[in-house]
Amino acid sequence: MTADTTDAIPEYPMSRAPGCPFDPPPRLAELREHDPITRVRLWDGTTPWLVTRHADQKALLRDPRVSADMTHDDYPRQAPGPKRTLSFIGMDAPEHPRLRRMLSADFAIKRVEDMRPAVQRVVDDCVDRMLAGPNPTDLVEAFALPVPSLVICDLLGVPYADHDFFQDNSKVLINRGSTPDERMAASGRLHHYLADLLAAKRADPRDDMLSGLAGRVDAGELSATEATEMAVLMLIAGHETTANMISLSTLALLRDPDQLALLRDGDQDVAKTAVDELLRYLTITHGGRRRFATEDIEIGGRVIRAGEGIVLPNESANRDPEVFAEPDRIDLLRSSRSHLAFGFGVHQCLGQPLARLELEVVYRTLFRRVPTLAPATDFDTVPFKHDGFVYGLYELPVTW
Template identity: 45%
Template structure:
C-alpha cells in the first residue's frame, strides 16, 4: 500500500481544547491536511475531533476559516439555514487560487443558495430519481461491458484510471446528457485543471470555457432538433420557456458533468485499489456478489473522496460543540472527519460490508446533498462487480508504491493505477 508523506498529527496535550483558546487567536495549523493512507482520513482529523472539533485553520489562499470534524456537527452545519454556499461571499473558503474567481464568473449551482439553488436542483431531480436510475441499469451495464471488452482485448498492463474508471463515469454522464463522448480525456483534462488547487483563475476559465463551448453547440443543436436526452429535456422545458438563460443552463450542465464524472472516477479507481490491497475483501465480494450494494456504501464512507467539497460561509453566528463560528467566516464541513467518527461508526477504520445503519455523509447532507447519488451508486456497483467477475486474476502491475495519489485536487483520488491480469 502506498504511504504518501504524512503531516504530523496533533499532539493531544498541545492541541487547544474546545474553547481553550480565544477565537481571535491566530490559527496554528494549515488546511488542507494530507492523507497518510489513501484509504483513511488524514490522521489529524482524529485529534481535531477530540480536542478541537471546530478548529480555525489557514487556507492555501492565506484566508482563515473553520473546519468541522464531528459527525453530528457536520450534519447540523450542513442543514442549518444560516449557512451559505454562495461562492461570491468575500470569505468563501476556496482552497484553490483561481477557484473563487472562476466560480463567481460561471456560477455553478452547487455554489449558490436558495431560491437560485432550488430552481436548478428541481430541474435535475426528476432525472435522478431512484426509479429513473433503476431503469438505466441495463444501459449502464452494457456500457461497462463494452469498455471492459476493449480493455481486455488490448491486454495489460494498463492504467485503470483513464482506461476504465474515467471511461465508465464520463461515457455514462455523456450518454445521459446527450453529449458526444468520443474524446473522454477532454473531460478529464477540464476537471483536472478546474479542480486543481494550483490552477490560476485564467487557467480555470480557459478550461471551463472549452467545456462551455462544446455544450453551447449541443444546446443549440437540441434547440433545433430535440432528442431523447437530458439536454433536450432541459432545453424544451426550461430554456425555451424562459425559466433559465443559455448561460445558466450551460453552467448547470458543466457542473453536472464535472462533479458527476470526477467523483465517480475517483471512487471506481480507489475502491479497486483498496480491494487489490486487501485481498480478503476481494474474496468476500467474489464469494457473495449480493454484498456489492453494501460494499459500495462502505467504500463511499471509508474513502470519502469529496471530503472538503462542502465549503460554506456563516451568514449568522453559529454555535457548534461549544465554539461560535462568527457571521461571515468561512467554514468547511469535513465529510471524511464525519465518516470516520467513532461516536457514529463502530471501529470506523475497518472496512465492513455488513455494517448496519451506515448513514454516511459521503454525498453531503442537507439541501445541497448530491443530486446524482443514485446514479453514482449504480455506476460504482456495475463497474466494480463487472471488473471483479470478469477479471479474476486482476492485480497491481508493480508495487503499491507505484500508485500515484492526487493530494491537491478538489476530489481525492488516484492519478494512476497500473494493473494487469
Template identity: 50%
Template sequence: MDEIRDYPESRAAACPFSPPLGYEELRERSAVTRVRMWDGSTPFLVTGYHEARAALGDSRFSADGTHKAMPRFVKFEVPAEVFNLGRMDDPEHARIRRMLTANFTIRRTEAMRPMIQGIVDGLLDRLIAQGPPADLVADFAFPLPSQVIGVMLGVSDADFAEFQQASQGVMDFTASAEEMGAALGVMVDYVARMCAAKRADPGDDLLSRLIVDQELTGGLTQQQVVATALVLLLAGHETTANMIALSTVLLLSHPEQLARLRADAGLMGNAVDELLRYITIVQEGTGRVATEDVEVGGVLIPGGEGVIINLPSANRDPHFADAHELDLSRPNAREHVAFGFGVHQCLGQTLARVELQIALETLLRRLPTLRLEVPFDDLAFLYESMNFGVARVPVAW
C-alpha cells in the same frame, strides 16, 4: 489559545486512504476550530460527524459562492458558469434542483442499468482484448462515467471524441492553476456549443429537456442551462471515475474483504456505501458561510464567518464503530456524508451508486485474477487535488 493550523494538511504521511492525522487530533480536541487557508483567511473547520450534519442541514449556513467569506479551495478563477447550482441558496437552488430531480429518481436510474452495463461490458471487452498490463484509470474508470453522462446529455457519436478531450482537460489535476482555468474555459465553450445545437434540433435527452421545458418557457436562462450541464458533467464524472479506481485499489489491498464480496453478491450495495465512507474523495471539504451567529458543537460561529465541513474526517468519526477499519458489511455504512447532507446533498448519488455497483461487480466477475502490476507504494495518489484520486492504476490478470 491554540495555534491556528494551516489547512489543508497533507495526507501523504498517513495511509493514502486516511484523512490527515491532524484532523483526528482536532476532532478529539474540538470538532469545530479555526484553520488558516492559502489566502490568509481563517474559516472554522468542522471535523465531527454530528457537527457536520448539523452545519450541512442548517439553513443559516449559506452555500452562496458570492459571499466574500466563502472559503476558496482553488487558486484560480473559476468561470461563473461552472458551479452555480452548488453555490446557490434556496429558493433559487430548490427551484432549479426540482427541474432535475426527475432525471435522477431511483426508478429512472434503475432503468439505466442495461445502458450502464452495456458500457461497462464494452470497456472490459476492449481491455481484455488488448491484454495486460492495462491502466485501470485510462482504460476503464475514466471513460465509464464520461460515456454515461454523455448518453444522458445527448452527446452525439460524432462529437464524443471532442467531448472526452474537453472532459479530460478539466480532470487533469497535474495541471497548473493557469492550465486548469483555461481547461474549464474550453469546457464552458464546448457545453455552450452543445446547448446551441440542442436548441436548434432537440432530442430525447436530459439537455434537450432542460432547453425545451425550462429555457424556452422562461424557467432558465441560456447561461443557467450551460451552468446546469456543467454541474452534471463535472460533479458526476471525475468523482465517479476516482471512486471506481480507488475502490478497486482498496479492495485489492484488502484481500479478506474482497473475498467476502466475491462470495456474496448481495453484499455489493452495502459495500459501495462502505467504500464511499471509507474513501470520501471530496478531501478538502465543502464550504459555507454563517449568515448569523450559530452554535455548532458547543462553539459559537459568528455571522459572516466562513466554514469548511471536512467530510473525510466526519466519516471517520467514532459514530462509525472502528471507523478506520474497512467493513463491507458495516450496518450503518449508508449513514455516511460522502454525498453531503441536507438540501445540497448530491443530486446524482443514486446514479453514482448504480455505476459503482455495476462497474465493480462486472470487473471482479470478469477478471477474477485481477491484481496490481506495481507495488502499492508506487501508485501516484492525487493528494493535492480537491477530489482524492489516483493518477494511474497499472493492473494485470
C-alpha cells in the same frame, strides 16, 4: 484558546501520513477528538472554522443559517481565481431549489434504476475491451474513466468522441495547483462547447438531458447561461468523481483480499452495502465542503459568528468512531448509509442514485469477470492525486 492564536492555527488542507494514502490526515482525527471545532488557515490567510465531527457537520449542513453561496465575500474559497458559482450547488434559496428541481426527475431512483441494463452494457463492453488489450494495462484509462464518461455522455447527449476534450479541461478545474488563468481558460472552453451543443439541441432536440434543458430555455424557464452552467456541472460531476472512486476503491479492495472475496462472492445486497462502505472509507472529495454563517450559530460549545467561514471535511466525519465502529478498516457487511460522502441536507448530491448504480454494477462485474485482477506495480509507486479537489489515482497498472 491557543487554537485561536495566530501562530497556533493549523494550515488547511492537511497532509496524509506517509504510507497511509487511504486514510485522512492524522491531524483531523486529533482535532476531532480534542478540538472538534477550531480555526484553520487557508491559502489566502483567512481563518474559517474547521468542523470535524459527524454530528456537528450534519447539524450545520441542515442549518438554514449556513450559506453555500460561492460568490459571497465570506465564502471560504478553495483556490485563487474569480468569485463564481458552480451552478446551483453554489447557490442558496430561491435559486438553488428552482434550478435543482429542473434536474430532479432525471436522477429519480426509479428512472436511474431503469438505466441498469444500459450501465451493465457499458461496464461489460469496457471489461471486454480491457481484456482484449495489452496486459498489464492502466485501469484508470482502460476502465475507470471510460465507464462513467460513457454513461454521463449518453445521459446528457454529449458525443463520447469528445471525451478527451472535456476530461482534459475538467482535470484543470479540479487541480489545486492550476493557476487562475488556467482555470478560466478551461472553464471558458467547456462553457463554449456546451453552449454550442445546447444551441444544437434547441434546433434538433433528442431524448437526453441537454435537450430537456434546451427546451426549458425555449420555454423561458432558464436562461441560456444557466442551462450551460448546469450542463458543465453535470458533465464534470458525472464522470470525474465516479472515475476516481472506481480506481481508488479497486486498489483498496485489492489490498484487502478478504473483503474483496466477500464482494466477489456475495449477492446484490452485499454490493449495495459495499458501495456505501467504500464511499465512507475513501471519501474522495478533498478540501472539505465550504460554507459560511449568515447569523451567529452556537454549536459544540463554540459560537460561529455571522460572516465567518466554515470548512466541513467529510473524510473526518466518515471516520468518526461515535458513528462507525472501527472506522479505519473496511467492513463491507456494515451499514454505512449514514456517511456524508454525498453531503447532507438541501445540497446533498443530486446524482447519488446514478453514482451508486454505476459503482454497484462495476463492483459486481469487474471482480467476477476478472477474478485474477492484481496490481502490476508496487503499492509505493502508485501515483495518488494529492494535489486535487477530488482524490483518486493518476494511474493504476493492473494485470490478470
